[in-house]
Amino acid sequence: MFEQSQIQEFKEAFGCIDQDRDGVIKKQDLKETYGQLGKLNVKDEELDEMLNEGKGPINFTVFLTLFGEKLNGTDPEDTILAAFKLFDPNGTGFVNKEEFRRLLMNQADKFTAEEADQAFALAPIDPTGNIDYKSLCYTITHGDEKEES
16 A cells, blocks of 8 residues: 555654654644644544544554545546636636635635635645646645655
């Protein structure tokens, strides 16, 4: 499922999250990790939801399995492109960031302002405020080249 180098990266990530180094990620580990990242007001329900995805104690094997399921669950690039094309009736390959932000915050799952900002963090945005969604789709499905170097 993963290459050896990927497994090593996951092992390092697991070690960063497993704050008390007992080999199992627990709620307190997640709280401390979020705190180190500057997010101090994480709801217990949110943490419980994360932990419940493991259907038991989250040791490294479970952690790796969860990531495998999540990574393999990414929609194919053409599916994501088709979704963006709905917002690009002229077929330019771009969608307006502010208009798309408004849609994200007012439709379906309704993103918060912070979630919308996170969604745009990797988005290639031109000087006129348009998102190059073809490049964004590639990044979503293949990873960010800047992160890998």
